Amino acid sequence: MSKDKDKGSVDPNRRAVVIGGAAAVAGVAAGIVIGGNAFPRLLKETVIEKQPEIVTKTETVTKTVQVQQTYQKQLIANYNSLSVGKPVTTSYMGYTITVVRTGVKSIGGVGPNGDVVAFSNVCVHMGGPVQYDPTTNCGVCPYHYSQYDFTRGGMQVMGHPNQFLPQIILEYDSNTGNIYALGFNRLLYGVYDNIAQASPESS
Numbered sequence: 227m228s229k230d231k232d233k234g235s236v237d238p239n240r241r242a243v244v245i246g247g248a249a250a251v252a253g254v255a256a257g258i259v260i261g262g263n264a265f266p267r268l269l270k271e272t273v274i275e276k277q278p279e280i281v282t283k284t285e286t287v288t289k290t291v292q293v294q295q296t297y298q299k300q301l302i303a304n305y306n307s308l309s310v311g312k313p314v315t316t317s318y319m320g321y322t323i324t325v326v327r328t329g330v331k332s333i334g335g336v337g338p339n340g341d342v343v344a345f346s347n348v349c350v351h352m353g354g355p356v357q358y359d360p361t362t363n364c365g366v367c368p369y370h371y372s373q374y375d376f377t378r379g380g381m382q383v384m385g386h387p388n389q390f391l392p393q394i395i396l397e398y399d400s401n402t403g404n405i406y407a408l409g410f411n412r413l414l415y416g417v418y419d420n421i422a423q424a425s426p427e428s429s
Protein backbone atom coordinates (compact mmCIF):
# COMPACT_ATOMS: atom_id res chain seq x y z
CA MET A 227 0.00 0.00 0.00
CA SER A 228 2.58 2.41 0.86
CA LYS A 229 4.57 1.27 -2.21
CA ASP A 230 1.69 2.16 -4.59
CA LYS A 231 1.20 5.33 -2.86
CA ASP A 232 4.82 5.98 -3.40
CA LYS A 233 4.48 5.13 -7.09
CA GLY A 234 1.58 7.48 -7.65
CA SER A 235 3.04 10.32 -5.74
CA VAL A 236 5.86 12.55 -6.67
CA ASP A 237 8.14 14.02 -4.21
CA PRO A 238 7.62 17.75 -4.47
CA ASN A 239 11.29 18.34 -3.85
CA ARG A 240 12.29 15.98 -6.64
CA ARG A 241 9.85 17.61 -9.04
CA ALA A 242 11.32 20.95 -8.32
CA VAL A 243 14.75 19.61 -9.07
CA VAL A 244 13.61 18.09 -12.35
CA ILE A 245 11.78 21.18 -13.38
CA GLY A 246 14.71 23.28 -12.39
CA GLY A 247 17.11 21.10 -14.36
CA ALA A 248 14.92 21.15 -17.43
CA ALA A 249 14.58 24.88 -17.22
CA ALA A 250 18.30 25.22 -16.89
CA VAL A 251 18.92 23.11 -19.98
CA ALA A 252 16.31 25.05 -21.90
CA GLY A 253 17.82 28.25 -20.69
CA VAL A 254 21.29 27.29 -21.84
CA ALA A 255 19.93 26.19 -25.21
CA ALA A 256 17.99 29.41 -25.59
CA GLY A 257 21.02 31.36 -24.49
CA ILE A 258 23.13 29.76 -27.19
CA VAL A 259 20.56 30.51 -29.85
CA ILE A 260 19.75 33.99 -28.65
CA GLY A 261 23.37 34.69 -27.94
CA GLY A 262 24.28 33.57 -31.41
CA ASN A 263 21.95 36.16 -32.90
CA ALA A 264 22.38 38.80 -30.25
CA PHE A 265 26.13 39.18 -30.64
CA PRO A 266 27.05 39.38 -34.29
CA ARG A 267 30.37 37.97 -35.11
CA LEU A 268 33.12 40.51 -35.26
CA LEU A 269 34.66 40.41 -38.65
CA LYS A 270 38.14 41.56 -39.07
CA GLU A 271 38.30 43.51 -42.25
CA THR A 272 41.35 44.93 -43.91
CA VAL A 273 40.59 48.26 -45.53
CA ILE A 274 43.10 49.55 -48.01
CA GLU A 275 42.87 53.27 -48.32
CA LYS A 276 43.73 54.58 -51.69
CA GLN A 277 46.02 57.59 -51.45
CA PRO A 278 45.36 60.43 -53.83
CA GLU A 279 47.78 60.42 -56.67
CA ILE A 280 50.28 63.24 -56.58
CA VAL A 281 51.28 64.44 -59.98
CA THR A 282 54.38 66.56 -60.18
CA LYS A 283 54.49 68.80 -63.17
CA THR A 284 57.79 70.26 -64.19
CA GLU A 285 57.65 73.34 -66.31
CA THR A 286 60.67 74.87 -67.91
CA VAL A 287 60.48 78.61 -68.30
CA THR A 288 63.10 80.30 -70.37
CA LYS A 289 63.84 83.85 -69.34
CA THR A 290 66.17 86.22 -71.04
CA VAL A 291 68.18 88.17 -68.50
CA GLN A 292 70.53 90.77 -69.73
CA VAL A 293 73.88 90.29 -68.03
CA GLN A 294 76.80 92.53 -68.76
CA GLN A 295 79.74 90.19 -69.29
CA THR A 296 82.41 92.54 -70.47
CA TYR A 297 83.27 96.17 -70.65
CA GLN A 298 81.58 98.05 -73.42
CA LYS A 299 83.16 100.35 -75.90
CA GLN A 300 81.28 103.58 -75.43
CA LEU A 301 81.62 107.03 -76.93
CA ILE A 302 82.09 109.45 -74.06
CA ALA A 303 83.40 112.65 -75.68
CA ASN A 304 84.84 114.29 -78.77
CA TYR A 305 88.24 115.88 -78.63
CA ASN A 306 87.03 119.02 -80.40
CA SER A 307 84.45 119.68 -77.71
CA LEU A 308 86.96 119.53 -74.85
CA SER A 309 88.92 122.48 -73.51
CA VAL A 310 91.95 122.35 -71.27
CA GLY A 311 91.02 122.53 -67.61
CA LYS A 312 87.26 122.21 -68.30
CA PRO A 313 86.05 118.83 -67.06
CA VAL A 314 83.02 117.09 -68.47
CA THR A 315 80.94 114.83 -66.26
CA THR A 316 79.29 111.92 -68.00
CA SER A 317 78.64 108.24 -67.34
CA TYR A 318 80.16 105.01 -68.52
CA MET A 319 78.20 101.77 -68.02
CA GLY A 320 76.16 103.55 -65.40
CA TYR A 321 79.12 104.90 -63.43
CA THR A 322 79.71 108.63 -63.21
CA ILE A 323 83.06 109.70 -64.64
CA THR A 324 84.99 112.88 -65.32
CA VAL A 325 86.66 113.50 -68.70
CA VAL A 326 89.19 116.30 -68.92
CA ARG A 327 92.07 117.71 -70.96
CA THR A 328 94.86 118.31 -68.48
CA GLY A 329 96.93 120.34 -70.95
CA VAL A 330 99.97 118.12 -70.43
CA LYS A 331 100.82 114.67 -71.57
CA SER A 332 99.27 112.41 -68.96
CA ILE A 333 99.49 108.74 -68.05
CA GLY A 334 96.71 106.97 -69.94
CA GLY A 335 95.98 110.13 -71.90
CA VAL A 336 94.75 110.10 -75.51
CA GLY A 337 94.26 112.67 -78.23
CA PRO A 338 96.82 114.60 -80.29
CA ASN A 339 98.64 115.71 -77.15
CA GLY A 340 97.94 112.70 -75.00
CA ASP A 341 96.25 114.93 -72.45
CA VAL A 342 92.69 113.62 -72.43
CA VAL A 343 92.04 111.48 -69.36
CA ALA A 344 88.98 110.16 -67.63
CA PHE A 345 88.44 108.95 -64.06
CA SER A 346 85.76 107.65 -61.81
CA ASN A 347 84.45 110.53 -59.77
CA VAL A 348 83.89 108.38 -56.67
CA CYS A 349 86.60 108.72 -54.03
CA VAL A 350 88.13 105.40 -53.03
CA HIS A 351 88.34 106.49 -49.39
CA MET A 352 84.66 106.61 -48.52
CA GLY A 353 82.86 107.37 -51.74
CA GLY A 354 82.95 111.15 -51.79
CA PRO A 355 82.42 113.04 -55.07
CA VAL A 356 85.82 113.81 -56.57
CA GLN A 357 86.00 117.16 -58.34
CA TYR A 358 88.69 118.21 -60.76
CA ASP A 359 90.85 121.20 -59.78
CA PRO A 360 92.54 122.78 -62.86
CA THR A 361 95.10 124.61 -60.78
CA THR A 362 96.68 121.39 -59.52
CA ASN A 363 95.43 118.93 -62.18
CA CYS A 364 94.13 116.88 -59.30
CA GLY A 365 90.83 115.38 -58.40
CA VAL A 366 89.89 116.62 -54.95
CA CYS A 367 87.44 114.99 -52.60
CA PRO A 368 85.53 117.49 -50.46
CA TYR A 369 84.80 114.94 -47.73
CA HIS A 370 88.29 114.54 -46.28
CA TYR A 371 90.33 116.51 -48.83
CA SER A 372 92.11 113.63 -50.47
CA GLN A 373 93.70 114.41 -53.83
CA TYR A 374 94.45 112.30 -56.89
CA ASP A 375 96.84 113.44 -59.63
CA PHE A 376 95.08 113.23 -62.99
CA THR A 377 98.34 113.48 -64.93
CA ARG A 378 99.85 110.51 -63.09
CA GLY A 379 97.16 107.92 -63.48
CA GLY A 380 95.09 109.11 -60.54
CA MET A 381 97.79 108.53 -57.95
CA GLN A 382 96.81 109.67 -54.47
CA VAL A 383 98.97 112.60 -53.46
CA MET A 384 97.22 113.69 -50.30
CA GLY A 385 94.80 112.34 -47.75
CA HIS A 386 93.47 108.98 -46.65
CA PRO A 387 93.28 106.71 -49.70
CA ASN A 388 95.89 104.04 -50.10
CA GLN A 389 95.14 103.39 -53.74
CA PHE A 390 94.78 105.17 -57.07
CA LEU A 391 91.54 106.63 -58.34
CA PRO A 392 90.13 104.23 -60.96
CA GLN A 393 90.98 105.45 -64.45
CA ILE A 394 89.10 104.80 -67.66
CA ILE A 395 91.01 103.14 -70.50
CA LEU A 396 90.45 105.33 -73.54
CA GLU A 397 90.62 104.98 -77.29
CA TYR A 398 90.96 107.93 -79.64
CA ASP A 399 89.73 108.04 -83.24
CA SER A 400 91.91 110.60 -85.03
CA ASN A 401 89.53 110.73 -88.00
CA THR A 402 86.51 111.85 -86.04
CA GLY A 403 88.01 113.07 -82.79
CA ASN A 404 85.81 110.64 -80.93
CA ILE A 405 87.00 109.37 -77.58
CA TYR A 406 85.77 106.00 -76.44
CA ALA A 407 85.81 104.37 -73.05
CA LEU A 408 86.92 100.73 -73.09
CA GLY A 409 86.90 99.86 -69.40
CA PHE A 410 88.21 100.72 -65.91
CA ASN A 411 91.74 99.86 -64.89
CA ARG A 412 90.81 98.90 -61.30
CA LEU A 413 87.89 98.14 -59.02
CA LEU A 414 85.57 101.04 -58.33
CA TYR A 415 84.63 102.13 -54.84
CA GLY A 416 81.56 100.43 -53.36
CA VAL A 417 81.25 97.58 -55.84
CA TYR A 418 82.59 94.03 -55.92
CA ASP A 419 82.54 93.73 -59.70
CA ASN A 420 82.64 96.71 -62.08
CA ILE A 421 81.08 94.76 -64.93
CA ALA A 422 78.48 92.70 -63.07
CA GLN A 423 77.15 95.75 -61.27
CA ALA A 424 77.13 98.05 -64.27
CA SER A 425 73.85 99.39 -65.57
CA PRO A 426 73.45 98.21 -69.14
CA GLU A 427 70.47 100.46 -69.78
CA SER A 428 72.50 103.59 -69.19
CA SER A 429 75.55 102.44 -71.05
Ligand code: FES
Binds near residue numbers: 349353354367372
Ligand atom coordinates in the same frame (compact mmCIF):
# COMPACT_ATOMS: atom_id res chain seq x y z
S1 FES B 1 85.64 110.19 -48.87
FE1 FES B 1 87.08 111.20 -50.10
S2 FES B 1 88.66 111.66 -48.77
FE2 FES B 1 87.26 110.61 -47.54
